[in-house]
Amino acid sequence: MSETTQGALQIKNLRKMFGTFCAVDDISLDIQKGEFLTLLGPSGSGKTTLLMMIAGFLDISAGDIALDGTSISNTPPEKRNFGMVFQGYALFPHMSVRDNIGYALSVRKTPKADINKRVDEMLDLVQLQDFADRKPGQLSGGQQQRVALARALCFAPPVLLLDEPLGALDKKLRVEVQEQLKDIHKRVGTTFIYVTHDQEEALSMSDRVVIMRDGAVEQVGTPKELYERPQSEFAASFLGKSNFLRTSDGTHALRPEKIDLAPTGTGKTTPRMSGTIRSVTYFGSMQRIMVDTQAAGELEVDIDSWRNPEPFVEGQAVDLMWEDHAVVRLERTES
Amino acid sequence: MNILWLSVSDPEPGLGNYANLFESEALPRIIWTTVRICIITTLLSVSLGYCLAYAMVHAYRKEQNMMLTFLLVSFWISILVRTFSWLMLLGRKGLVNEWLDAIGIISEPIAFMRNELGVLIGMVHYMVPYAVLPLLVNMQTLDQRVMSASRNLGATGAQTFFRIYLPMTKPGIVASVLLVFILSLGFYVTPAVLGGGKVLMVAEYISVQLLITLKWGIAAMLAALMLFGVLVMLWVMNRFMKLSTVFGGATS
Ligand SMILES: Nc1ncnc2c1ncn2[C@@H]1O[C@H](COP(=O)(O)OP(=O)(O)OP(=O)(O)O)[C@@H](O)[C@H]1O
Numbered sequence: 141m142s143e144t145t146q147g148a149l150q151i152k153n154l155r156k157m158f159g160t161f162c163a164v165d166d167i168s169l170d171i172q173k174g175e176f177l178t179l180l181g182p183s184g185s186g187k188t189t190l191l192m193m194i195a196g197f198l199d200i201s202a203g204d205i206a207l208d209g210t211s212i213s214n215t216p217p218e219k220r221n222f223g224m225v226f227q228g229y230a231l232f233p234h235m236s237v238r239d240n241i242g243y244a245l246s247v248r249k250t251p252k253a254d255i256n257k258r259v260d261e262m263l264d265l266v267q268l269q270d271f272a273d274r275k276p277g278q279l280s281g282g283q284q285q286r287v288a289l290a291r292a293l294c295f296a297p298p299v300l301l302l303d304e305p306l307g308a309l310d311k312k313l314r315v316e317v318q319e320q321l322k323d324i325h326k327r328v329g330t331t332f333i334y335v336t337h338d339q340e341e342a343l344s345m346s347d348r349v350v351i352m353r354d355g356a357v358e359q360v361g362t363p364k365e366l367y368e369r370p371q372s373e374f375a376a377s378f379l380g381k382s383n384f385l386r387t388s389d390g391t392h393a394l395r396p397e398k399i400d401l402a403p404t405g406t407g408k409t410t411p412r413m414s415g416t417i418r419s420v421t422y423f424g425s426m427q428r429i430m431v432d433t434q435a436a437g438e439l440e441v442d443i444d445s446w447r448n449p450e451p452f453v454e455g456q457a458v459d460l461m462w463e464d465h466a467v468v469r470l471e472r473t474e475s
Numbered sequence: 476m477n478i479l480w481l482s483v484s485d486p487e488p489g490l491g492n493y494a495n496l497f498e499s500e501a502l503p504r505i506i507w508t509t510v511r512i513c514i515i516t517t518l519l520s521v522s523l524g525y526c527l528a529y530a531m532v533h534a535y536r537k538e539q540n541m542m543l544t545f546l547l548v549s550f551w552i553s554i555l556v557r558t559f560s561w562l563m564l565l566g567r568k569g570l571v572n573e574w575l576d577a578i579g580i581i582s583e584p585i586a587f588m589r590n591e592l593g594v595l596i597g598m599v600h601y602m603v604p605y606a607v608l609p610l611l612v613n614m615q616t617l618d619q620r621v622m623s624a625s626r627n628l629g630a631t632g633a634q635t636f637f638r639i640y641l642p643m644t645k646p647g648i649v650a651s652v653l654l655v656f657i658l659s660l661g662f663y664v665t666p667a668v669l670g671g672g673k674v675l676m677v678a679e680y681i682s683v684q685l686l687i688t689l690k691w692g693i694a695a696m697l698a699a700l701m702l703f704g705v706l707v708m709l710w711v712m713n714r715f716m717k718l719s720t721v722f723g724g725a726t727s
């Protein structure tokens with residue numbers, strides 16, 4: 141079910157200067173209607189700045205933003221009709237949950253009955269029917285997060301902007317709310333632009349991920365593309381972990397879980413390298429083994445625990461094996 | 476407690492002093508004048524203070540510091556200096572009347588002083604800084620993202636102000652109103668000077684009873700009454716503050 145027909149967003153050569161500091165540097169993105177796009181990057185990489193420009197709270201220094209082909213660069217925030225879930229939720233503390241959710245309709249002078257009907261739908265969507273008359277201060281973090289979501293979706297915006305909406309929740313609740321969010325995204329068909337610096341969140345939820353670095357786009361792609369074909373050391377190490385092999389024809393990324401390990405001479409395939417184990421860390425389902433090699437220095441190897449009932453020990457001599465396609469040559473090397 | 480005792484024992488034991496409240500003609504009028512002037516002063520000071528505090532919170536950092544300095548300096552200037560300054564400015568032969576006369580707008584000096592208007596001008600001027608402080612503290616702790624959220628949801632600037640900003644500054648307004656009102660009740664110098672003895676207020680009346688007519692019982696009775704009024708208002712303030720923590724919980 142799609143609630144709007146709009147929602148394709150075109151961002152062209154967008155730039156934001158704070159004085160002489162460039163917080164967003166020449167970003168271009170084409171966002172599809174109904175897409176779940178994640179902006180992923182370390183702190184200070186310009187994610188919030190980009191989102192605030194899309195929402196209209198920050199002037200743009202150069203470039204253009206267009207919704208379904210029409211430029212909105214000069215439209216004030218209250219006229220853009222984009223939903224937004226703020227970092228920290230920014231609920232109205234003096235209003236009940238019901239009034240919070242209905243606010244967007246009530247400032248549009250929608251008739252009371254229609255507001256009530258729509259708010260009930262929203263309360264259903266986020267499963268907060270029993271909390272309609274509470275104040276935000278009387279809700280848990282996860283519940284407040286859902287109120288913020290319902291409030292932003294109530295007027296069926298074509299685009300929903302979310303700035304680290306799960307940042308304040310603990311790990312277990314996060315996973316739960318992630319699933320609810322994905323589910324809601326599917327049901328409303330709104331374009332979601334989602335900011336996070338949690339790579340797992342980015343991988344598991346998004347249609348596409350934009351990796352940002354120092355205000356610029358490092359790489360864009362589906363989670364699988366980014367994980368399997370990173371173009372730079374930064375992309376490879378920010379999304380997942382990676383070893384880097386430096387050879388005469390450039391730098392190559394090699395994911396730790398794609399390396400197989402066997403005591404010297406016992407491997408089933410030809411060893412690529414040999415080395416000695418420096419440390420073994422046990423994580424339950426897998427073990428992280430650091431191996432010192434002659435050829436490439438220290439390499440990280442992740443081994444599924446079930447595959448090696450006989451545990452590896454520190455100081456053991458081992459062979460390292462991997463498939464040809466496990467090694468990805470990076471298109472860009474660090475300057 | 477001495478005051479309470481005095482109010483029922485001087486000049487003779489009994490509630491005679493309190494009966495005066497209803498019997499005498501002057502007392503109810505004085506009390507009414509006091510309450511009226513205090514209410515108007517409070518309304519004006521808090522409204523002005525609200526605008527000032529708003530401007531201060533939303534100014535750039537440099538201007539903000541400058542305005543705060545001005546505000547604090549105004550606390551140090553003695554009330555006598557300020558009151559007499561007004562007299563020089565707005566008196567019958569004050570600067571304003573001279574100017575207006577010189578330009579030819581008026582032929583008779585306007586009576587700014589020695590009446591309620593004069594008292595009001597002086598009191599509002601004195602009270603505004605007090606009104607600003609609680610509002611300033613309140614406004615500074617507000618989360619600006621809440622206002623952004625309101626606009627993002629389609630509200631105009633005016634809607635955001637009246638439906639979000641104003642209710643969220645309610646604790647500050649209540650504190651400011653009570654502070655100014657209680658301070659104005661005890662006001663004494665300004666009404667005496669700018670009212671020119673014509674606008675009699677309770678605090679001044681008390682001192683007259685004490686120092687000139689020596690009717691200590693009546694003075695004590697009025698003081699007790701004011702004390703009681705202030706206590707009632709503090710109780711109200713306390714209620715409001717507790718309420719505010721109930722719905723202020725989410726902003727932190
Ligand atoms: N109003 C401002 N004035 C000057 N510099 C700013 C301003 N807002 C942000 N910046 C700078 O722009 C850069 C990007 O900030 P931004 O808030 O977009 O980062 P972010 O990616 O959202 O980080 P985080 O993950 O910590 O939220 C930072 O270096 C920040 O210091």
Ligand SMILES: [Mg+2]
Pocket residue numbers: 187188189227303
């Ligand atoms: Mg941010």
